[in-house]
Amino acid sequence: MAGTDRTVETLAGGPAIVLVEPQLGENIGMVARAMANFGLSDLRLVAPRDGWPNEKARAAASRADHVIDAARVYDTVRDAVADLTWLLATTARPRDSVKPVRGPKAASAALRTRISAGQPAGILFGRERFGLSNEEVGLADEIVTFPVNPAFASLNIAQAVLLMSYEWMQSGGEEGAEEAPRFAPAEAEPAEKGDLHRLLDHAEGLLDRLGYFRPPERKVALSEKLRTTLTKANFNRMEVHALHGVLKHVELKLNKDES
CATH class of the missing domain: 1.10.8 (Helicase, Ruva Protein; domain 3)
Structure with a gap:
C-alpha cells in the first residue's frame, strides 16, 4: 500500500530485532520493511544462510534502506546479544523452561520501560522452519508468545516481527498511562x-x-x-x-x- 511521506523524519531506535539463521533474503527484506513501518531500526542477523549483503533483501524491503544498510551480521546468538541487558525470545511452543511468559502487548510495555531507562534490549526470532533451540531460548530473560489459533500457530518471520513492531509503537501512546510516581529508587546499571x-x-x-x-x-x-x-x-x-x-x-x- 502506498502512502510513504518522505518529508517526515524517519523514526529510529527501539529494541534490537535479532534474526537467527534467516534463510531467504526476501524474508529479511520484509522484516526490515515491518521494522521501518513502526519505527525500529536495529536489525541483527545471525549467520544468514545466503550471506550478506543481499540484494533480494533490499528489493523486498520496499525502500527501508536505512534498516538494511545498518544491519549487522554475527556468527552466534551470544555475540549478537552481548551488549543487551534484557532479551525476549519469541516462540509458539510451550517449553520446559520456567521463564516468565508474556503476550506481545505486555512484552512491548516492558521493553518500553527498560529502553526508556537507557537499558538496551532486544527480541530474538527463530528460524523459518523450526524456530529457536532450547539453548537459544535459554539466553533470554523472558518468553513472548502470540495469541494465535492453536490449530495453526505458525507465523512467518516477517509476520512475527510485524506484530511485535506494531505493539512496540502502540506502547508509546499516552492513553491509559499510569501517573508517574513522585520519586523512584536509583536504578542499578544492568549487566550486559x-x-x-x-x-x-x-x-x-x-x-x-x-x-x-x-x-x-x-x-x-x-x-x-x-x-x-x-x-x-x-x-x-x-x-x-x-x-x-x-x-x-x-x-x-x-x-x-x-x-
Missing part, C-alpha cells in the same frame, strides 16, 4: 548479556571440575537449568562482577588443592 554469559561459562567450568554434572549424559540438561535459573535473577553489572569475584576465589582454592 556478554558479561552474564562469561559468568555462566565460568560457573559451569568450575562445576564441571568439581564433578557436579553427573551422570555425564545429563550435563546438557543440568547446564540449561542452571543457566535459566541464573538468567532469571536479572543481575545488574555490580552483582555480576561480585559473583565473578566469588568464582575466582573458588577457582584459586581449587587450583591450590589440585597442585
